[in-house]
Amino acid sequence: MLKNIKSIFSCFPHLDRLLAVIVFCVSFTVYLMTLAPAIYIEDAAEFSAAVPILGIAHPSGFPLYMLLGKLFTILVPFGEMAWRVNLFSAATTSFALVVFYYAVKSMLTIARVSRFSHEDCLSERKRASSAEENWSNPSKSVIISFICFVSSLTLGFSQMIWHEATYAEVYPLYILFAISFIWCLAKWRETKDLRFVYILVFLMGLSLANHLSIIVYFPGIAFFLLLFWSRKILEFKLIALSIFLFILPLSLYLYFPIRAAANPEFYFKLINSGGAVQTAESVQSFASASLNNSANITQNSLAYLANISSDIFDEFPLIVLIISAAGLFFLFFRDKKLWFGILIFLGLGSFGVVGGLTHGQPYNGIVWWFLRYFLPYLLIPMAILFAFGLSGIFDFLSRFKFSKSIMAIVMVIIMVIVSSIPIQSLAKFWKINNKSRYWMAYDYNTQILDSLPRNAVLIANNHDMNNDIELFSLAYLQIIDKYRTDVTVISDTPMTRRPEGLKLGIDYFSLSKFEQRLRLIDRSFKFYAESPPEAGGGRKIFTTFPADTLPNSPYKSLSNGIVYQLYEKDKIGPLRSRESEASRPDFQPVLPRNVGADDFPRDDLTRNLAAKILYHRALFEMENNQSEKAQQTFLRALEIDLPMSEYYGTYLKRRTMLTLPPQTPPRAK
Incomplete structure (x- = not known):
C-alpha cells in the first residue's frame, strides 16, 4: 500500500505548487461566498470611495493600498465598485496564505523535524546530509506538504483572518x-542566500507605505537576524544596498502632494486654525505618537495584553491550540534557536502593539478597535506552531516499528482526521463571517438621502462608533455612485467640505461634545438663513440626531424615521401639536435589510448601527402615536445594542419629551 501511495504522488512532481494553488482556490472561494456585496462598516466605505478615484484617506493615508486597490478595480472591470474593493481584500488574503504555505515548508525544512536529524552530536555536514536524505523521501515529503496545506487553511479560516478578507480594508x-x-x-536561514535579505528589507520599507503599525514586526526581525548571525551581514555593499532598498518604496508617500494638487473629491484633509494640514504631516504625527508610546509599557498595557491574548481561544478550534502547544514542545527539541526566536519575536511585537496602538491610554475594557492589529501577530506564529505540532506527531508515529502497510494506513487515518480541522473552523465561523447578505450600511445611508427633499442640507454629527460609517457611506454614494449629489453633507470632520464662509471657530474642539454639536447646528442654520437663494439660502436643514435633546437648544426636530428636520423653537408648535404635524417631513421609512433578522454579523459596530436605526424608528413611531409598536421596536434595539451606548441615552431623553403633554405658549397680553 505504501508503494501505491508513493507511486500516486510521484505522478505529481510539483506537488507543492498544486497544493498552493488549491489553498488559494479553496480560500478564495470561501471568501468570495461570504464577501460583503456593498459598503461595510468601519472604514470600508472610506476605502471604497477613495480607492477608485485615488483619493486621500485618513492618516496614515495608505498610499500603497490606494494604488494597488485602484489597479485591482481596473483589472476586475465588473461588479459594484464597493464589491470590487472588497474582492481585493479576498484576493490579497488568499495570496498571503500561499506565501504562508511556502514559509512553513521552509521552516519545517530548516528545523529538521525528522527523527534522523535532531541529534546534537552530529556534525553540521552530517546533519545537512541526513536532512537532505530525509526530505528526499517521497512519503515524508508528501506528509510535509500536507502539513503546510492544512496549516495554511487553518490560518485562513481563523475568525479574524477570514473576517478581514471579506470587506475593504488595509x-x-x-x-x-x-x-x-x-x-x-526562513528562506534566508535555509539557503543563506543574501537575496532574501534584500527582498526582506525592500518589503519592510514597502509595508510602511501600507500601514505604519507594521513596524511592530521590525524588532523581531532584527532579533532573528542577530540570532542567526552571518558575517556577510556586515559587508558594506549589503548595508548600503539594504538602506537604499528600504528607503526606495517610501517614495510612495509622494502620492500625497501629487494627489492633493489634483484636489480629489475624497480628500481627508485635517484642518486647524492655520488652515489645511497635509496628510504627510499627519502621517509624521501619527508615527511619532505610536513610536513614543510603544516603549510606554505599564500595568494598563499588561491588562490590554492579557485581555486580547485571551481572544486567541475564539480564533481556532481547541484541537488547534492543543497541537500548537505540542508544536512549541517539539520545536524546542528540534531547533532551540528557532524556538527561542519565535518566543522573543512574539514578546517584542506584543508589547510594541499594545504600547503603540493604545497610545498609553489606561485600559478601559474596550479592545475591539485594535484586535485586527494584534491578533494576526499571534495567529500567524500559532499556525506555524500548529504545523510543527503536526510534524512532531507524524515524526513520533514513525518511531513505531509497524509494517509498511500498517504504517501507511495509520498515516492516512491521521491525515484524514487532520484534514477535518480547517473544516471545523469553516463550520464554526461561517455564520459569524458571512457578509454575503450585508446591506445594512448601504440601505440605511441610501434611505437617509432618499428621505431628503431636493437641495437639502444634512448635518451629520454623531459621537458614537458609527459616525465614520455614516459619513464615509454618504461620501461613497455621492462620489462613486453619483447618488443624490444635490444634497449637501456638513460635519466637523476633515472629510466633508463645508461651504466657504461656514466657520466653526478656533475654540470648537475645546468645547464639550454637546456644545460642539449645538455650535455646528447653530452656525449652519444661520449661514443658510442669511445666504441669498443663489448661494443656497432657504434650503431645508436636517440632522442625523434630534437637536432638541441638546442642553439649552433653541431648535426643535421632527423625525421622518431616518433623520430629523430642523426648526427654530419659536417658529413651530410643540412636538405633538397640529402645527408640528403639518410641518412633518413627508417620508415613510423602511427598515434596512438584515436589521429585523437574527443572522446579521454581531460585531460591535454592526450591533451599534442596527440599534441606532431601531431607536430612530421607535422615536418616529412615538411621534406618530404608535406607542405599542414603538415599545416593541425599542425592546428590539435594546436587545441588540451595546451597554451604555450614546443613542440609548438620546432615545430616553427624547421619549420623555414626547410623552409630556403639549404645552401651548402663553399668549401675549
Whole structure:
C-alpha cells in the first residue's frame, strides 16, 4: 500500500505548487461566498470611495493600498465598485496564505523535524546530509506538504483572518507583508542566500507605505537576524544596498502632494486654525505618537495584553491550540534557536502593539478597535506552531516499528482526521463571517438621502462608533455612485467640505461634545438663513440626531424615521401639536435589510448601527402615536445594542419629551 501511495504522488512532481494553488482556490472561494456585496462598516466605505478615484484617506493615508486597490478595480472591470474593493481584500488574503504555505515548508525544512536529524552530536555536514536524505523521501515529503496545506487553511479560516478578507480594508495587505517577512527569514536561514535579505528589507520599507503599525514586526526581525548571525551581514555593499532598498518604496508617500494638487473629491484633509494640514504631516504625527508610546509599557498595557491574548481561544478550534502547544514542545527539541526566536519575536511585537496602538491610554475594557492589529501577530506564529505540532506527531508515529502497510494506513487515518480541522473552523465561523447578505450600511445611508427633499442640507454629527460609517457611506454614494449629489453633507470632520464662509471657530474642539454639536447646528442654520437663494439660502436643514435633546437648544426636530428636520423653537408648535404635524417631513421609512433578522454579523459596530436605526424608528413611531409598536421596536434595539451606548441615552431623553403633554405658549397680553 505504501508503494501505491508513493507511486500516486510521484505522478505529481510539483506537488507543492498544486497544493498552493488549491489553498488559494479553496480560500478564495470561501471568501468570495461570504464577501460583503456593498459598503461595510468601519472604514470600508472610506476605502471604497477613495480607492477608485485615488483619493486621500485618513492618516496614515495608505498610499500603497490606494494604488494597488485602484489597479485591482481596473483589472476586475465588473461588479459594484464597493464589491470590487472588497474582492481585493479576498484576493490579497488568499495570496498571503500561499506565501504562508511556502514559509512553513521552509521552516519545517530548516528545523529538521525528522527523527534522523535532531541529534546534537552530529556534525553540521552530517546533519545537512541526513536532512537532505530525509526530505528526499517521497512519503515524508508528501506528509510535509500536507502539513503546510492544512496549516495554511487553518490560518485562513481563523475568525479574524477570514473576517478581514471579506470587506475593504488595509489589513489583508498588512497580513500579507507580515507573512512575507517570515518567508524571507526562513528562506534566508535555509539557503543563506543574501537575496532574501534584500527582498526582506525592500518589503519592510514597502509595508510602511501600507500601514505604519507594521513596524511592530521590525524588532523581531532584527532579533532573528542577530540570532542567526552571518558575517556577510556586515559587508558594506549589503548595508548600503539594504538602506537604499528600504528607503526606495517610501517614495510612495509622494502620492500625497501629487494627489492633493489634483484636489480629489475624497480628500481627508485635517484642518486647524492655520488652515489645511497635509496628510504627510499627519502621517509624521501619527508615527511619532505610536513610536513614543510603544516603549510606554505599564500595568494598563499588561491588562490590554492579557485581555486580547485571551481572544486567541475564539480564533481556532481547541484541537488547534492543543497541537500548537505540542508544536512549541517539539520545536524546542528540534531547533532551540528557532524556538527561542519565535518566543522573543512574539514578546517584542506584543508589547510594541499594545504600547503603540493604545497610545498609553489606561485600559478601559474596550479592545475591539485594535484586535485586527494584534491578533494576526499571534495567529500567524500559532499556525506555524500548529504545523510543527503536526510534524512532531507524524515524526513520533514513525518511531513505531509497524509494517509498511500498517504504517501507511495509520498515516492516512491521521491525515484524514487532520484534514477535518480547517473544516471545523469553516463550520464554526461561517455564520459569524458571512457578509454575503450585508446591506445594512448601504440601505440605511441610501434611505437617509432618499428621505431628503431636493437641495437639502444634512448635518451629520454623531459621537458614537458609527459616525465614520455614516459619513464615509454618504461620501461613497455621492462620489462613486453619483447618488443624490444635490444634497449637501456638513460635519466637523476633515472629510466633508463645508461651504466657504461656514466657520466653526478656533475654540470648537475645546468645547464639550454637546456644545460642539449645538455650535455646528447653530452656525449652519444661520449661514443658510442669511445666504441669498443663489448661494443656497432657504434650503431645508436636517440632522442625523434630534437637536432638541441638546442642553439649552433653541431648535426643535421632527423625525421622518431616518433623520430629523430642523426648526427654530419659536417658529413651530410643540412636538405633538397640529402645527408640528403639518410641518412633518413627508417620508415613510423602511427598515434596512438584515436589521429585523437574527443572522446579521454581531460585531460591535454592526450591533451599534442596527440599534441606532431601531431607536430612530421607535422615536418616529412615538411621534406618530404608535406607542405599542414603538415599545416593541425599542425592546428590539435594546436587545441588540451595546451597554451604555450614546443613542440609548438620546432615545430616553427624547421619549420623555414626547410623552409630556403639549404645552401651548402663553399668549401675549
